[in-house]
Amino acid sequence: MDIRQITPELSVAPQIEPEEVAQLAALGFRALIDNRPDAEAGPERDSAAMAEAAKAAGLAFRYIPYEPGLLTDDLADAFGAALSELDGPVLAYCRSGTRSSHLWAMTEAGRRPIDEIVQMAAHAGYDHSGLLPTLQARAAQRRQA
Secondary structure (H helix, E strand, C coil): CCCEEEECCEEEECCCCHHHHHHHHHCCCCEEEECCCHHHHCHHHCHHHHHHHHHHHCCEEEECCCCCCCCCHHHHHHHHHHHHHCCCCEEEECCCCHHHHHHHHHHHECCECHHHHHHHHHHCCCCCHHHHHHHHHHHHHHHHC
16 A cells, blocks of 8 residues: 555545555554545445445545546535544545545645645645646635635
């Protein structure tokens, strides 16, 4: 497993396997967020299979599918709500971890300086420089609200 910590309460990872979920619980994770659409994952790793593995390991589970290239405020809001509702630490995953890290960045836009968000993502191995205009727009939107 390639677990990349972004904050003490959130790590992201590429696709995990159902048989790895018990190990994640042993590592101290208390919840999983699946950001990979079922059609991309296949039946052995779809949200139902992963939810079952999470339940067996005593972990909370949320399914918030993020289609490649379709980052929306609604997705970011759902991810932020899940983070606020779930006991951490939380592991979010998708195919590579990038989409999960994008959703985290969107939840933080307007709460943290954009430079700090980009730096934290980079420290975890994710380049968010292409996401800058989206993060800036989200931060501006939050300031106006």
